[in-house]
Structure formats: C-alpha cells, structure tokens
Amino acid sequence: MPKHSRKNRDADNAARADLIRALPPIDACIRAAESNPALAGFSRTYLKVMVQRAQAEIRAAILAGRDTLPRARDALVDAVVIAAARAVAAHEPVLAPVVNATGVVLHTNLGRALLAESAIEAVEMAARSAVNLEYDLETGARGDRDSIVEDEICALTGAEAATVVNNNAAAVVLALNSLAEGREVIVSRGEMIEIGGSFRLPDVMSKSGAILREVGTTNRTHPNDYAGAIGPDTALLLKVHPSNYRVVGFTSEVTLEDLVEIGRARGIDVMEDLGAGALIDLTEFGIPREPIVRDRIAAGAAVVTFSGDKLLGGPQAGVIVGRRAALDRIKRNPLKRALRCDKLTLAALSATMRLYLRSKDLGRELPTLRFLGRSVSEIASIAPRAREIVAERLGPGFVVEIVDTSSQVGSGAMPVEELKSVALRVTHPDKSANAIAAMFRRTRIIGRIADDSFILDLRTIDDPAVFAVKLETG
Ligand SMILES: *Cc1c(COP(=O)(O)O)cnc(C)c1O
Numbered sequence: 001m002p003k004h005s006r007k008n009r010d011a012d013n014a015a016r017a018d019l020i021r022a023l024p025p026i027d028a029c030i031r032a033a034e035s036n037p038a039l040a041g042f043s044r045t046y047l048k049v050m051v052q053r054a055q056a057e058i059r060a061a062i063l064a065g066r067d068t069l070p071r072a073r074d075a076l077v078d079a080v081v082i083a084a085a086r087a088v089a090a091h092e093p094v095l096a097p098v099v100n101a102t103g104v105v106l107h108t109n110l111g112r113a114l115l116a117e118s119a120i121e122a123v124e125m126a127a128r129s130a131v132n133l134e135y136d137l138e139t140g141a142r143g144d145r146d147s148i149v150e151d152e153i154c155a156l157t158g159a160e161a162a163t164v165v166n167n168n169a170a171a172v173v174l175a176l177n178s179l180a181e182g183r184e185v186i187v188s189r190g191e192m193i194e195i196g197g198s199f200r201l202p203d204v205m206s207k208s209g210a211i212l213r214e215v216g217t218t219n220r221t222h223p224n225d226y227a228g229a230i231g232p233d234t235a236l237l238l239k240v241h242p243s244n245y246r247v248v249g250f251t252s253e254v255t256l257e258d259l260v261e262i263g264r265a266r267g268i269d270v271m272e273d274l275g276a277g278a279l280i281d282l283t284e285f286g287i288p289r290e291p292i293v294r295d296r297i298a299a300g301a302a303v304v305t306f307s308g309d310k311l312l313g314g315p316q317a318g319v320i321v322g323r324r325a326a327l328d329r330i331k332r333n334p335l336k337r338a339l340r341c342d343k344l345t346l347a348a349l350s351a352t353m354r355l356y357l358r359s360k361d362l363g364r365e366l367p368t369l370r371f372l373g374r375s376v377s378e379i380a381s382i383a384p385r386a387r388e389i390v391a392e393r394l395g396p397g398f399v400v401e402i403v404d405t406s407s408q409v410g411s412g413a414m415p416v417e418e419l420k421s422v423a424l425r426v427t428h429p430d431k432s433a434n435a436i437a438a439m440f441r442r443t444r445i446i447g448r449i450a451d452d453s454f455i456l457d458l459r460t461i462d463d464p465a466v467f468a469v470k471l472e473t474g
Pocket of ligand 1: 318
C-alpha cells in the first residue's frame with residue numbers, strides 16, 4: 001500500500017475520532033431537546049433514549065465517513081436534536097384515519113367495517129369505565145363474558161348457544177381443536193380455500209390438530225364422496241364457504257342439507273365455516289344474496305363460524321354458534337381463554353347485535369349496509385361536488401372526470417358480484433397513475449387504479465368535504 005495513502009487514512013481516522021469526542025454530552029442535548037417544539041412535553045427518560053439513538057446514528061455516520069456535520073459546538077447540539085426529533089416522529093403512533101375511496105367496502109387492510117354510532121358509544125363507555133364484563137351484578141359472583149352477547153346472537157341465528165373469539169380464523173381453529181383434535185375432518189377439494197393474509201384451510205386444520213381428509217375434486221364433489229370417506233376416525237364433516245372465489249362451469253357441490261343427512265345417518269356432526277355470515281337477507285338492501293347464518297342452523301349445521309367485521313358490520317371478532325353440546329366443548333377448551341375478546345370488542349358487538357334486533361332503519365344505521373346498499377343515483381348525486389373539490393385542490397394540469405365504475409364488497413365476500421358505482425378519475429399529462437396514487441396516499445386518501453387510471457370510488461364517501469380536509473392538511 002503506498003505510503004501517503006496510509007498517512008491520509010490515519011489522518012482521516014484521527015479527524016473522525018476528534019469529531020466523535022467533540023459530540024456534545026447527552027445532558028446538553030436533552031436540555032436542548034426539551035426546548036425544541038417538536039420534542040417539548042416528552043419525558044426526560046424518553047428524550048434520553050431518543051438522543052442516545054440520534055448520537056449513535058451520528059457516530060456511525062462519522063465512522064463511515066459520510067457525515068456532513070457542522071464543527072461548531074451549538075450547531076452539533078442542533079444536529080443531534082434534529083436527528084432525535086426525526087427518530088421521535090418515526091415512532092409516533094402511526095394508526096391514523098384515511099379516506100377509503102378504493103370502492104372496496106370491507107377493505108381488510110383498511111380495517112373492514114366502520115361501526116354504527118351506537119357501537120362507537122358502547123366502545124367509548126367500556127374504554128372509560130369499569131364494566132361488568134365477567135361479574136354477575138345480582139349475586140356478586142363471577143360471570144361469563146359470553147353472556148353479554150350470547151342471547152342476542154342466539155336470537156338472531158336460531159342457535160342454542162354461542163361464543164365469541166378474536167376473529168373467524170380463531171373461531172375455526174378453536175372449533176376444530178375442540179371437536180376434532182387428533183381425528184379426521186372431511187372436506188371437499190372444491191372448498192380447500194386460501195383467504196388473503198395466510199388463512200389457508202389445510203394449514204389452519206393442521207394447527208388445530210385435526211386431520212384433513214380431502215374428498216372429491218376441485219370442481220365436483222358428490223354425496224358418495226363424503227359417505228365413502230366416513231370411518232371410525234371421522235369427527236366432523238366440514239363445509240367451507242368459498243368466500244373469495246367461485247367454481248363455475250361443470251361443477252357440483254353437496255348442499256349443507258345433504259351433508260347433514262349423510263352425517264346424521266352415521267352420527268357425525270357438520271360444521272360450516274361461513275366466512276362473511278350475513279345475519280339477515282341482504283337483498284332487501286339491494287345487496288346480492290349471501291348465505292344467512294339462521295338458515296344454516298335451521299338446515300342442521302351443528303356449528304357455524306363467521307366474522308364479526310364482514311357483512312355483519314361489527315368489530316373484528318369470530319362468532320361460533322350451534323348446538324349446546326358442541327358449544328359446551330368449545331367453551332371448556334383452554335384455547336378459548338387465549339382467543340377470547342376484550343371488553344371493547346364485546347361492547348361493540350353487543351351494540352351492533354342490538355341494532356339488528358331493534359333498529360327500525362338498519363340500512364341507514366349500520367355503515368356497512370348503508371355503503372353496500374347505496375344506489376348508483378345516490379352515489380352520483382355527490383359526484384359533481386366531489387369533482388369540484390378535488391379539481392380545485394389539485395390545481396392546473398390535473399383532469400378530474402366523473403366516470404362509472406364498480407365497487408366490491410371486499411374481505412372475500414361475493415367476489416364475482418360487482419356493485420355499480422361512480423368515481424372520480426384523476427389524470428395528468430405528465431404523471432403516471434401510480435404517481436398520482438402515491439401523491440394521494442401522502443394525503444391519506446386511498447383510491448385504486450382501474451383501466452390504467454387512478455380513480456376515487458365514491459361509494460364509501462359520505463361527505464365529499466373529506467377530500468378538501470385531507471388535500472389541504474395531508
Ligand atoms: C374471512 C374468512 C375467514 C377468516 O375470517 P377472519 O375474521 O378474517 O379471521 C375464514 N373463513 C372464511 C370462509 C372467510 O371468508
């Protein structure tokens with residue numbers, strides 16, 4: 001290695017070591033941080049952690065020879081405080097309201113159902129106050145948290161008993177583990193589904209300890225396929241609602257009624273994972289038909305599971321309904337304790353159920369039904385104002401037009417049915433659809449790309465003024 005280069009390197013290293021030694025002491029930085037408007041109000045303990053983190057970052061940058069630090073002492077303190085403020089901003093709670101203009105009403109990544117006002121009030125009450133979650137007010141004895149919602153769920157579904165867990169995936173695991181651990185569960189190959197977010201039926205079943213016994217083929221399964229597979233190890237016949245896809249063409253599936261009959265002849269229960277699980281006939285709200293939980297119970301399913309935050313329009317939860325004997329086993333399973341819901345979920349679910357039982361205008365009070373049932377003409381009626389607001393905020397160059405589109409229910413429900421809707425199409429001669437989508441995302445407005453253009457579907461927009469607020473404040 002040439003001599004002068006070694007010398008240069010030594011000089012560089014010495015300069016770096018000097019600079020690191022010159023970094024201001026932590027205490028001085030914390031004092032400076034306390035009077036920085038972005039950091040004022042945070043505890044000393046937290047500021048110390050953030051200042052230390054900032055100093056470590058700066059030290060690493062110096063050692064790597066890529067610092068652009070000032071050499072004056074005050075300026076160095078400022079540099080540390082700015083780095084700390086950046087670290088704090090990056091650790092701010094990131095859950096924030098966004099505008100769902102994707103046209104997907106139950107968007108899993110955007111948190112699915114919006115709650116009804118009465119459910120929001122119930123959550124607030126439960127958050128603010130101690131509640132009789134597991135406490136019998138009459139006797140003072142320990143109560144059962146299921147009792148908060150069980151009567152309502154049973155009234156709405158016709159089931160003998162019910163319980164609630166964290167989500168429907170948990171409901172399926174818990175039910176299978178309780179009823180079929182170490183034993184066989186017979187499922188049609190046409191129902192071996194994967195729902196987004198890694199819910200794959202074969203994986204879920206193996207985690208539950210049940211042994212999967214596949215029958216039939218992808219497109220056709222017959223009653224004899226099930227009957228022929230039943231043996232001494234069979235615990236359950238399982239039917240799964242293929243929420244997010246349809247098998248079309250030369251197909252045949254065994255109906256729940258037939259499955260119940262096959263099971264009954266051999267003393268085997270039928271469980272159904274219904275997924276979305278409508279509680280009522282949605283066609284009266286102009287929404288395509290989905291299987292109704294009550295009908296599945298009436299058809300003889302011993303256990304039915306469904307989500308709380310899909311078509312039901314409540315909080316994230318998994319509801320298990322069915323015969324008392326099956327539910328007793330499910331409730332006694334220690335896994336139930338690990339998968340149970342908290343008071344906020346139960347408060348929201350109970351209030352949502354009460355709306356189904358009491359509301360005179362469910363289609364307006366439950367946001368999910370209101371959005372799904374909105375007619376094209378109703379959506380179109382807010383389009384001109386929405387267009388005006390967005391066009392004005394975007395300024396010159398952008399073209400904002402009103403176009404026809406179709407929305408989706410989302411979260412796997414009704415993948416084929418499309419709901420006619422109206423959208424704003426936003427284009428710009430020099431910007432790609434992806435660039436425009438990113439620009440809107442920065443203001444927390446989430447649209448979608450359709451036919452190579454960025455659109456804002458208006459189905460889930462109550463008041464177009466929300467676009468003005470977001471585009472102005474970000
Ligand atoms: C959505 C769905 C699930 C998962 O429900 P989560 O509430 O999201 O856990 C399971 N099975 C079916 C058929 C579904 O549609």
